[in-house]
Amino acid sequence: MAMNIQTIPNVSDKINQIRHLTAGIINKEILPIENQLWRGRRGGKDAKADRERAKALRENVKLKVKEAGLWAPHLPDEYGGCGLDFLEHAYMNEVLAYAMGAASLFGVVAPNSGNQKILLKYGTEEQKKKWLVPLTEGKLESGFSMTEPDSAGSDPRSIKTTARREGNEWVINGHKWFTSNGLRADFLIVMCRTDDPSGPADRNDKMTQIIVPTDTPGVNIIRGIEVWGHSSDHVEIIYDDVRVPAENQLGQTGSGHRAAQDRLGAGRVYHCMNSVGQMWRAFDLMVERATSREVHGGLLEDKQFIQGFIADSYIDIQASRLMTIHCAERMESGVDARTEISALKIFVPAAYTRVVDRAIQVWGAAGVSGDLPLAGMYQGARTLRLADGPDEVHKILIAKNVLKQYHAGESWDFGN
Numbered sequence: 561m562a563m564n565i566q567t568i569p570n571v572s573d574k575i576n577q578i579r580h581l582t583a584g585i586i587n588k589e590i591l592p593i594e595n596q597l598w599r600g601r602r603g604g605k606d607a608k609a610d611r612e613r614a615k616a617l618r619e620n621v622k623l624k625v626k627e628a629g630l631w632a633p634h635l636p637d638e639y640g641g642c643g644l645d646f647l648e649h650a651y652m653n654e655v656l657a658y659a660m661g662a663a664s665l666f667g668v669v670a671p672n673s674g675n676q677k678i679l680l681k682y683g684t685e686e687q688k689k690k691w692l693v694p695l696t697e698g699k700l701e702s703g704f705s706m707t708e709p710d711s712a713g714s715d716p717r718s719i720k721t722t723a724r725r726e727g728n729e730w731v732i733n734g735h736k737w738f739t740s741n742g743l744r745a746d747f748l749i750v751m752c753r754t755d756d757p758s759g760p761a762d763r764n765d766k767m768t769q770i771i772v773p774t775d776t777p778g779v780n781i782i783r784g785i786e787v788w789g790h791s792s793d794h795v796e797i798i799y800d801d802v803r804v805p806a807e808n809q810l811g812q813t814g815s816g817h818r819a820a821q822d823r824l825g826a827g828r829v830y831h832c833m834n835s836v837g838q839m840w841r842a843f844d845l846m847v848e849r850a851t852s853r854e855v856h857g858g859l860l861e862d863k864q865f866i867q868g869f870i871a872d873s874y875i876d877i878q879a880s881r882l883m884t885i886h887c888a889e890r891m892e893s894g895v896d897a898r899t900e901i902s903a904l905k906i907f908v909p910a911a912y913t914r915v916v917d918r919a920i921q922v923w924g925a926a927g928v929s930g931d932l933p934l935a936g937m938y939q940g941a942r943t944l945r946l947a948d949g950p951d952e953v954h955k956i957l958i959a960k961n962v963l964k965q966y967h968a969g970e971s972w973d974f975g976n
């Protein structure tokens with residue numbers, strides 16, 4: 561089923577144009593061959609030939625995306641992107657996420673895209689030339705290495721990996737895991753503690769991000785961690801006396817926490833708009849099946865259990881979408897939206913999980929098969945509840961912001 565994208569009355573012409581153009585590519589170029597685009601990845605008979613055919617198909621879609629002027633929405637023109645602003649990019653995401661994996665065909669590949677944004681904002685001209693340009697041209701791959709097995713990822717200030725300055729070099733020691741894309745990465749942006757660990761624990765200026773080429777002696781990639789039963793390129797790494805030039809430091813010493821927040825804040829809105837697009841797809845699949853599958857003498861759509869699924873999913877999608885757009889509009893206008901970001905980071909992945917769960921139920925065994933994108937969506941939705949800050953941490957943040965306002969003598973203004 562094609563994604564139904566109509567003109568939205570109260571947004572800019574540019575947003576409407578981008579959504580229509582993106583939907584054109586999703587509906588005409590991607591959905592009809594969706595099952596062939598990623599063939600051969602899990603091995604099996606003819607895997608090599610399948611992989612080559614799939615790659616050629618993907619390259620062809622990428623050409624169409626570039627012709628439509630939609631390549632790399634997160635990057636400005638001078639770095640080969642289409643230079644969308646924050647809101648335009650958010651609105652584009654709900655459309656392109658309708659097809660699984662489509663973001664990469666539009667030049668948005670995590671964690672490279674997040675690293676590109678960080679290099680754009682914090683990189684020196686030299687760093688941009690050396691790392692950002694080849695990254696945008698697809699000549700280099702990268703990873704972001706923050707989470708550690710021995711400290712809580714939900715409290716980034718507890719990171720134990722250290723970087724100590726020796727002359728003109730940083731010397732890095734530590735143990736990280738879940739560094740995505742680690743097997744292919746040419747360089748990693750590594751979050752390091754560069755301050756005296758004996759200082760107060762709650763300070764934010766103890767961390768610095770440092771660019772580390774993966775072929776530097778002492779970068780020991782131990783394994784790709786198995787995730788949801790499959791091998792993956794989320795890697796575990798030991799940094800053992802890794803020496804890199806001091807000029808590999810990104811931004812000021814101590815700016816690492818701020819840079820990570822910059823990356824994650826916008827990223828959470830983009831991820832939630834992606835989730836909305838994927839819920840939209842799951843919803844279409846669920847309704848399609850409900851209107852065609854006969855059980856116990858009638859169509860599924862006539863059973864009230866299933867009508868309940870449709871109504872509850874409709875509510876979940878509308879609520880998620882409106883929350884995310886409201887938050888994106890606040891961010892675009894420069895207002896502090898941290899409470900809204902935390903709220904949607906909790907609500908949207910949970911709603912996404914519910915919607916996909918119902919779609920799987922309606923499809924029965926086919927719902928968990930590789931013939932449909934639902935099983936992959938389900939795993940992605942569940943993972944989102946702990947990645948980018950787990951639910952509990954965001955709840956604490958919301959309550960803290962609300963209580964602060966009430967203690968200051970003001971109630972909460974839900975109208976803005």
Ligand SMILES: Cc1cc2nc3c(=O)[nH]c(=O)nc-3n(C[C@H](O)[C@H](O)[C@H](O)COP(=O)(O)OP(=O)(O)OC[C@H]3O[C@@H](n4cnc5c(N)ncnc54)[C@H](O)[C@@H]3O)c2cc1C
Nearest residue numbers: 704705706707712713714738739740946947948949950952
């Ligand atoms: C597929 C995948 C890809 C990833 N990619 C990357 C990557 O590229 N780079 C990277 O650096 N990291 C990556 N991560 C790691 C991810 O960011 C962390 O897993 C996440 O930040 C949570 O950290 P943790 O796993 O250490 O959990 P912990 O911090 O140990 O938290 C575990 C649980 O404790 C609970 N909890 C935490 N704090 C509180 C609290 N204050 N009160 C009550 N309960 C609480 C929550 O339920 C939480 O889920 C990835 C993870 C996954 C699954």
